[in-house]
Amino acid sequence: MSLTERESDLLTSADAVFPDALAFVEDMVKTYAVLGQEQAVLNCVESQMADLGLPVTRVGMHKAELAEHPLYAPVPWDHDSKYNLVACLNPQAVGKTLVFNGHLDVVPADPFDMWTSAPNEPWRHDGWLYGRGAGDMQAGVAAMIYAVHAIKQAGFQVTSPLTVQAVVEEECSGNGALACLHQGFGGDFVLIPEPFGPTLYSGQIGVLWFKLGVRGKPVHVQAAGTGINAIEKLQRLIPWLQDLEAELNEQHRVGPYREIDHPFNLNIGAIAGGNWPSSVPAFAEMEGRIGFPPGMTANDIMQRVSHCIDQACLRDPAFAEERPVLRFHGFRSEGHLVDTGNPGIELLSQCHHSLTGADPEPYWSTATTDLRAFHFYNRTGGTCYGPVAKNIHGVDECVNIESIRHVLRAYVLFISRWCQLEPL
Known part of the structure; x- marks a missing residue:
């Protein structure tokens, strides 16, 4: 025109x-x-x-x-x-x-x-x-x-x-x-x-924000082997979340997103824990974001993240006595x-x-x-x-x-x- x-x-x-x-x-x-x-x-x-x-x-x-x-x-x-x-x-x-x-x-x-x-x-x-x-x-x-x-x-x-x-x-x-x-x-x-x-x-795409927190066992670093390092414990959850990310990209790409390489990204955007360099940290928390495909509901992706953490707790003895605390805040936006x-x-x-x-x-x-x-x-x-x-x-x-x-x-x-x- x-x-x-x-x-x-x-x-x-x-x-x-x-x-x-x-x-x-x-x-x-x-x-x-x-x-x-x-x-x-x-x-x-x-x-x-x-x-x-x-x-x-x-x-x-x-x-x-x-x-x-x-x-x-x-x-x-x-x-x-x-x-x-x-x-x-x-x-x-x-x-x-x-x-x-x-x-x-x-x-x-x-x-x-x-x-x-x-x-x-x-x-x-x-x-x-x-x-x-x-x-x-x-x-x-x-x-x-x-x-x-x-x-x-x-x-x-x-x-x-x-x-x-x-x-x-x-x-x-x-x-x-x-x-x-x-x-x-x-x-x-x-x-x-x-x-x-x-x-x-x-x-x-859809976007979900989440928080994961764990507690450890604080001791003086001279006896670190008798404590449980919450920061290291928290890091053990990341590979499980990465597996979920891979599953979403391998099995759930829809429509034009089939032509885009890796459209659904996991990001661990913030992490905090501990309170003293010479103390084994008693707590740690990370905040993350994961993308999910159009057509998948917010409830569905929240259930998938929850199931992912459940599997980590079942299979990793580090979580046998106390589960991570999973919370959802901020974006739960469908694509x-x-x-x-x-x-x-x-x-x-x-x-x-x-x-x-x-x-x-x-x-x-x-x-x-x-x-x-x-x-x-x-x-x-x-x-x-x-x-x-x-x-x-x-x-x-x-x-x-x-x-x-x-x-x-x-x-x-x-x-x-x-x-x-x-x-x-």
Whole structure:
């Protein structure tokens, strides 16, 4: 589909606001919005949305209410004091509803000395913007917010329903997006600018978080042979979990995941134990994540992990007297395949083609996103389409600057073709 004169004017407006959008990304990166420290980024984004004339609402995360919903991910912390930011344009208007959703929270970046520069001090180099959260996914958040702003700057107003959501806890639970949906902030189609590039996000796996704790027998290290080292004991469980990982990849790959090498990954992401170098450690705990295939339920994968630990206890004499303590917290998110025949995805493909002259490539993710909340809550159609990033969750995370501009332009074009616009 070729561009109309109005669309060309809208894209010119997108280019005009792009420098401000890029500065906004840098402002968000400076807040270093890790779990429990999201207030600074919420303040930053709320202020920016208000300055751009977006009607901001704080949408709370009330644990007692959310915990009753089957999509709620149990977490050990209190998030009643947290909130998400939502701007609803024309909520009572007639027309197809469009939702933009992006998360503000980031994962920890320490140790900082592994980075070229401090991860909360953004810097640019060779066309890339560096900093924790620059790619995952504060660049995308800026693109979606400034796409709405670019429409206004071009002299038009959206008159059909459009919602912009900036949420927290995407990196650990998904409860932020769930809170928005649970309080009625849904729509007919959702776009999420996750940093997988300008592709058609076509599916994602399930993700489960778990904790395993064991106790040992503490003694002075001079008599280490009479004690039981909890850290070493805990490590004995890892091969059993690796066997489960292998089984999932060998026997349970479905659909397009049959073509992906090792899509379901186990990760032991944190481990702690003991309290003194000269004492045999009395306790140890590890936290892990395991991926599982679309179509497998959260209950099923939890049972498989439980069975895995049961087998370890039956066959390893180290666990004969006391079992490990297994707990599930955070993600228990099921995977799904995207309906790529949805009218919104067809329109996104047309917008991509109008800007690039080519059709977008499909992308099947081996991670999870907040898209699952929209899919499982009310079967909302949607996909992810975002900037190009490198080293997300790693050292020297960065996002390609021109790819942010492309997403901003693509979103402006999508709004103009999906929503109803009128001159101001």
